[in-house]
Amino acid sequence: MGSSMGGVVTICASSENDFTPDSLILIATPLEFTDLIPSEDDTLHLSIDDTVSVSGVSVKMSFIDELRNLNPAAALIKIKSPVLLIHGRLDSIVNVSNFERIRSLLKTEYEALLIEDGDHNLTEAKHLNLIKEKVKNWLGKYHF
Numbered sequence: 001m002g003s004s005m006g007g008v009v010t011i012c013a014s015s016e017n018d019f020t021p022d023s024l025i026l027i028a029t030p031l032e033f034t035d036l037i038p039s040e041d042d043t044l045h046l047s048i049d050d051t052v053s054v055s056g057v058s059v060k061m062s063f064i065d066e067l068r069n070l071n072p073a074a075a076l077i078k079i080k081s082p083v084l085l086i087h088g089r090l091d092s093i094v095n096v097s098n099f100e101r102i103r104s105l106l107k108t109e110y111e112a113l114l115i116e117d118g119d120h121n122l123t124e125a126k127h128l129n130l131i132k133e134k135v136k137n138w139l140g141k142y143h144f
Helices: 005-014 061-068 072-076 097-105 125-142
Strands: 024-027 051-054 057-060 083-088 110-115
Touching: 005 024, 005 072, 024 125, 051 061, 057 061, 072 097, 083 097, 083 125, 097 110, 110 125
Parallel strands: 024 083, 083 110
Antiparallel strands: 051 057
């Protein structure tokens, strides 16, 4: 289970040949980083030890360079486990187009929950209750 960049880690780890989890849960997961990180032109003058702001969080350029070389879409098509996909339509950090692209690339069984008035964090009580119920049912289906 992973949310946002944690979802990217989940995709990449689950695409490895020696690791097939019973199922995955991806929440607000980006496949594209171009809208999230500074352009190469804007960072040419920086060293890998310098920091930049990404959505208000300071991160080292070494991390930005790693993201530029990461291809979660290629990893996603290797996944064999069923996937529960959750995203908020009003997510201003990870555009909902990432949700649609994940759906189009998945080669395995999946369920998708698009929360119409949900933002990136999905922290409103009504969103949390909806997610909790969906995850509980998902886990019951694949893990218990």
